[in-house]
Amino acid sequence: MTSLEDLPIRDDLRGRSPYGAPQKSVPVALNVNENTHPIPEDVAHDIVARVAAAILRLNRYPDREFTELREALAGYLGHGLTPEHIWAANGSNEVLQHLLQAFGGPGRSALGFEPTYSMYGLLASGTGTRWVTAPRDDDFELGPEAAVAAVLEHDPDLVLMCAPNNPTGTPLDLDTIRAVADVARGIVIVDEAYFEFAEPGTPSALTLLEGRPRLVVSRTMSKAFAFAGARVGYLAGDPATIDALRLVRLPYHLSALTQAAALGALAHADEMLAMVDEIRGQRVRLSAELARLGFAPYRSGSNFVLFGGVDDPHAVFEALLARGILIRDLGIRGHLRVTAGTEAETTAFLEAIAVFAPERAAGAAENRIDA
Structure with a gap:
């Protein structure tokens, strides 16, 4: 019986375990x-109708640029964003993978602050990016001083910051994000997968995008939109960053059915x-x-x-x-x-x-x- 160890997998993947809850x-x-x-049932019926309409056109490839979806996501996020600032993929994990494929890789590094989302390290290893970590402050908080010190020490090509943090739930102040974005030479990724659950009035890192072309904010429809099974993630960033992601994505990576379902959910954002x-x-x-x-x-x-x-x-x-x-x-x-x-x-x-x-x-x- 052949085992994984018998196969010629990459040396840096040997001994690793896949993500799994x-x-x-x-x-x-x-x-x-x-x-x-x-x-909600009425939303489900609308989504089903949109998906059914898309099924009638499955003989054709979907819109490679998912134009209508990007327009809808830009409208949902606000902050003066346009479709040119938006990217989407099959869950926010694929969004993060695209970023690591474009800006990481062999000879490059990504920095995170542990404990944090375990997929960051797995995505880094999958793209041949060296994963380095720095500790958090007491009670799993992360202040500007500790975060900036870690960036200056490791000089990473990417910084991943979870806001609020998973698995601790700890909110991340804009002061920390701003401080890191202003000293990091590489791409700074703020993962706001759980942002909609923050206290009302909590400012998003989206407010920091203007004038910071190397800052990106990742979101997902899995959590607040109850759309985990649909696998829809997205990000907002500088249009040049979006162009870089086109270099590494697979052709037609968002299916017509995914696009239709996401558009249905976004059309009912308030109810969702x-x-x-x-x-x-x-x-x-x-x-x-x-x-x-x-x-x-x-x-x-x-x-x-x-x-x-x-x-x-x-x-x-x-x-x-x-x-x-x-x-x-x-x-x-x-x-x-x-x-x-x-x-x-x-x-x-x-x-x-x-x-x-x-x-x-x-x-x-x-x-x-x-x-």
Whole structure:
């Protein structure tokens, strides 16, 4: 039986593991930061109609430049952006891959601030780009001083900054982004996959694009738009950067069906995003209740909460899974992460996690001592 090690794969890929979160059929799945709210029925019907119309033309290649979609995305983002500033691909991971293909590669490096999205390092290795990391400040925050010091030390060709950060949920201030963009010689990527879940009034890195041709802001429709299965990601940046991405993309990389579905969702943006307030409310509830139970939730601007104070994360993960509740064990000592789901899903999780609350454990210990 041939194994992977028997094949002539690249030396720098040997020993590596592919990205993978547990995929299990459970009643309450809160492990991969999906939007657990279904797409509104009227929106779904419109999307289906658009996809059906596109099916009648599948004998022809799709619009290679996805012109109508870029116009719609520019309109959604605002900030004076035009279609010339927009790029899209099959999920934001492919958007990031295009950036690494165009601006990274052998002999070049990309910098990230760990812990952060694990796909950054995998995308870097897949493109032959050297992946280097720098630590965050206390409580997984990232201030201008630490970020700039890392850029000056490593002098990377690309900098990847997650705002808010995944897996910690930590918001990223514009001061930090601005400081990095102003000292970095390479491309600075701000990944705003979870931006729509930030507190209302939070400024986007899109406000920093003007006059900074090497700054790009990546977004996705997977989270706030509840479109994870459709695989639509996009970015905004200088038109010259968009031209560079055309050099590395595959021909007709966005199918006609993908374009049609995305246009349908964007046509109902207000209705699609109406659920964001509810999700934000459940995130606040998670943080408050976890803190009340004695855990240590971190500041979050996303649709999930990372919390510490877990004595045995793997054991808690398995115990919750046995109850049909799937959350995420990230391998961060003493921590677990949970997605903010519907009110019912959040309730199910909070009731289950209460059994492992530090306060309850401390109380049990005191009772044993008293006895």
